[in-house]
Amino acid sequence: MEANQEQHIKSPEYYLFLDDYRFPFLVWWVNLPEKESHKWVIARHYYDFVHIIQNNGLPKFISFDHDLDRQALPVYTEQTPGKNGMDCVKWLINICEINNLPFPACAVHSTNPTDGPKMGQVITEYINSKNK
DSSP, X not given: OOTTOOOOOOOOOOXXXXXXXXXXXXXXSSOOTTTTOTTEEEEOSHHHHHHHHHHHOOOSEEEEOSOOOGGGSSOOOSSSOOOXXXXXXXXXHHXXXXXXXXXXXXXXXXXXXXXXXXXHHHHHHXXXXXXX
């Protein structure tokens, strides 16, 4: 979706889990809603994440991982690194801005000790800026 394009966002009742190999029921260190539910849709990489939201609208809840499998990319080199969870967060913030939508309830379940907290900080700062 281009930055100047608006999209009709539906209101489905689903949860989105961004992780390259885990499942919601395996994430014990974060409190996720209905971990065993069929409502969870799994996105294994950035392109899954974008596609799912573009086709189904914003989810009720999102759980973010940071480090995503780069094998999903057609070409990966050091000059063109794969997209990660932070790229998903930034894309979603842009979509929420363009469409004047609230950022969905979310959690960061990434075990990356540096980038996981950074993702949480970016999300919190965005939500706080909208609440002013």
